[in-house]
Amino acid sequence: MSIYIDSKRLANLPATDIHLLPCEICHNGDGNVSTYFKASPVQPSTRYVNNTTGAVETVSSPPASSPSPNLDYSVSSFRGRPLCGKRIEVLDGYKGVVLKESNKPFSEDEDRVLSVEKRFDSLMYWKLDGEPSSNDVFIKALDWIDIAESIHGYAASEEPETPSSVDGLR
Structure with a gap:
């Protein structure tokens, strides 16, 4: 089974x-997200230990040095x-896309064709139980892209694979 991505509309x-x-x-x-889902930009909160009480406190107001x-x-x-x-910005050298499969295969052995429906340069990662941090599983998973490139990337003397040489592209 091969997976093909139809990217003609991407540009x-x-x-x-x-x-x-x-x-x-x-x-x-x-979805009509802009009508029903309103987001307000804020400064990330800063947590510190109060030396007098020993309690962890949060400052959510922006510092004086950043007015906006x-x-x-x-x-x-x-x-x-x-x-x-x-x-979260899409990493350099990558494109963020939303894919759609219009015809589902009848078996696992059939080829699959996905088409590009949307393009994005960044995404908003939302968290329910606190602010997003570098310890979140989703953000850690994005770090693996850089690690995988370091491990499996090509040396400066090697030629990168061209789209025509990669299996699975039409």
């Missing part, structure tokens, strides 16, 4: 907003539950 697609929510929504397809909020962090709510989000 003409405008970038779209992608949200990764910590829940399951029983809907596949477009950081657009990489946002807060919102979904169905009454508070969410904290962080914008």
Whole structure:
């Protein structure tokens, strides 16, 4: 079985907003996100230990040196539950795409064809139980891309694979 990606439309697609929510929504397809899901940019909070009381305290107001909020962090709510989000850029050398399979195969041995439906340059990663951090499984998984490139990447003297030499492209 091979998987083919039909990327003919990729160059003409405008970038779209992608949200990764910590829940399951029983809907596949477009949604009117901008109407029903409002996000407010905020500064990431700073946690510190109060030397007088020993308690861990959080400062959520922006420091005086940055008058405008950081657009990489946002807060919102979904169905009454508070969410904290962080914008994550697509890594250099990669393209963020949403794929759609129009014809499901009848067996595992059949070839599959996926088409590019949306393109994105960044995504908003939302977390329910606190601010996104470098310890989150999703963010750690993105670190593996750099690690895999270091392990399996080509040396400067080698030629990279061209799209025509990679199996599975049409």
